[in-house]
Amino acid sequence: MGTQYTDDVKSSFDPKSQTEDTPSFDERTAEQKAIDDWLPITSSRHAKWYYAAFHNVTAMVGAGVLSLPYAMSNLGWGPGVVILILSWVITLYTLWQMVEMHEMVPGKRFDRYHELGQEAFGEKLGLYIVVPQQLICEVSVCIVYMVTGGTSLKKVHDTVVCDDCPRIKLTFFIMIFASVHFVLSHLPNFNSISGVSLAAAVMSLSYSTIAWTASIHKGLQENVQYGYKGTNPSETTFNFFNALGDVAFAYAGHNVVLEIQATIPSTPEKPSKGPMWRGVVVAYIVVALCYFPVALIGYYMFGNAVDDNILISLEKPKWLIVAANMFVVIHVIGSYQIYAMPVFDMIETLLVKQLNFKPSWILRFYTRITYVALTMFVAICLPFFGGLLGFFGGFAFAPTTYFLPCIMWLAIYKPKRFSLSWCTNWICIVLGLCLMILAPIGGLRNIIKNASHYKFFG
Template identity: 30%
Template sequence: MTSKEAWKHREGEEEEEEEEVELRATAPPLHGTATKEGAQGRGTWKHAAFHVATTIATPAAYAPLPSALASLGWPLGVFSLVSGTLATWYSSLLIASLWGWNGEKQTTYRHLANSLFGPGGYWSITIFQQIASVGNNIAIQIAAGSSLKAIYKHYYPNGSLTLQEFIIFFGAFELVLSQLPDIHSLRWVNAICTFSTIGFAGTTIGVTIYNGKRTDRKAMNHKLVGSSSSKIFKSFNALGTIAFSFGDAMLPEIQSTVKDPAKCNMYKGISAAYGIIVLSYWSLAFSGYWAFGSTVQPYILSSLTIPRWTIVMANIFAVIQISGCFQIYCRPSYAYFEGRLLSENANHRTRVSVFVRRLGLTTSYMSLITLIAAAMPFFGDFVAICGAIGFTPLDFVFPSLAFLRSGRTLKNRKLRVAMQILNISISVWFSVVALLGCIGAIRFIILDIKTYKFFHDM
């Protein structure tokens, strides 16, 4: 029986077998992305929703959306935001549907790519996932440091602490959280982070509208500004920013923490998370662009001025949410390197040696991320390039290609053809978006490096 035939056969019997069959886990243990029980997860669809919402709907993801709309203008900006939402929701469901591909539970993006495309797919996805994870954590660490500094400046206007020091403080806190064993152990942390996402969105949207009503609406400019070349590169950069805002390079890893029926629970979790995403993303993007027009800052909180206490509250929500998101995205790196550091002489390891090795690994990772974030705190640029190079291939292109490769088909011929056309269109168009976003982001990073010195206190 071929792999495609095995897949179709398994699909027909899945409803009866899913609660009875247990397969051996392929993900790395502990700091890795699987649970301690392997691929047999313990989480519910609500836990999946917490994880998905935490990884996607971060303040660092949707705080730049008003600026992205300002770089694209109303028509193109709204179209890009809405199409990005629908495309990633659809793509996420495709990835969830491939959970049992080839008769095995695919517990990581890397293993799913390997089973479909072979070693080339494995290493390609590994590279994209590492770029997405590391780039995302650099961007959100800058955002967390900026929020901590804003809180500090509210209480100590003449304080001497710099952005770099707050980035280091946040990095030290994340190092402590990094000692938690796996994603499932973060479920209650991410539950708090999900509610913080709602709190951040509600507070920021309310304060944004409040500020917008107190500005001179007649003088507000919503037109694209700058030279022709500047407008073009800004629009490229904005496409990368929107791609970043929907980034989730962890879906199979999250699904491995969910109990059977894993597909059904993951479908529910994804859809619930996207309900939160639609409400928060669209509301903040539209209200932020309406309130500040072309002058809106890359990090929306920097555009807010009154009332001060609500801005402080929004920054507190942002820091709480980012702390959980950071942990989700560092897990693929931990899993990848742990699989090599801890696999040798497994029978002769002691608990102390395992702890020391893991502590060394997590400390090295956190030191690297903190150093880059402190040296080049260009939040908007990292958001755009991470979205273009890391998240677009993983969240837009790969799911469509993977589903086509799996050979799964619908019985209705018209629906089957329509789905194939849709998948091909998504993969081609977002490949173009990745290229354009990368061009725009690289240009702005070069300009910022020329303008600011390293370790500049933004």
């Protein structure tokens, strides 16, 4: 279930230390070790705390930040500010819980989200609870980032190229964006994509800064309005639900946090939770510097007329908008890889450990190419940025980010009833459940509404 991490523990499973009476045990252990050394999550453990920082920034600050002004326009000033702050606090708390639980059992590391779920709920039930939710989260992020990358490339093209030039379909820009991942997806593990992730983290801070500074430069729009944009109570309610999903999507890093922590070396004297938590704190400071100015300033300047991607609302200066959109493209390239790596690990683990395929570059080549192609195809079919964020944000990210870590904490540590820890976790669980139920309703409605006048492969 968890991965052994100390030299002493490893030596106890050394084939040379076993007697001749247990040759089959030695063989299985050697084979298992070879597989673990090949799988993406457990193949490299040389990361530093700052790797964790920019991996978490890359995982979290992405497409979600660009939708926050639009979310504010559907939430309103009061509820919007409260939900933004509350989400930042709750998700930081649940992220701390996951960092702490990574090595809560001496001699083990829960390198994958589902391994922690198995510890909390049991071998089979843990898999059934965690794996579907985590897969939905990670695959949906990859799909949304395909749409985001293609949309930003199209924005660059439409801004730079003359207005009278023939229109190029969004489909082709998504395909261009996907072509990069047909190459990068063959990088073997998290440490091998650290350079890409660092560039993505820098880009996220850059385009977030551009988004709110360009909003200030454009100034307060004439006749700006801050009332709900819905034309009737029903539409306003659905938009409010969808906005909850937008906010949930913005805090998406929990789905890869254990996998990121697995890359940090650990000993009983210096467990990985120390450098990991330092990286998380730095990452959350960057998150606050990106999210709050973009959300509040963007909404203040444009009101309820803001687009679901703030960069679309900004038209001048052209060079700055082009630069911001290219920064977005570079960022979501890194983010896609961060979220795809745990999926690659799940697929390759299934093929090698359960279906007995031989670990090889050929197996890795075909599985990863297939995954990139599938996410590209779905993105081309459903390029509804706002609706996708709302639906996936509520349906998938609310459980894994807002309340599943709290349930695991209660199941494993069993804090005293009505203690501070018990009450805090139950508050997070209740709020997370509300989010999971309400947000997909608004997101699904927006997808259906957009699909009604969408031309397939248009």
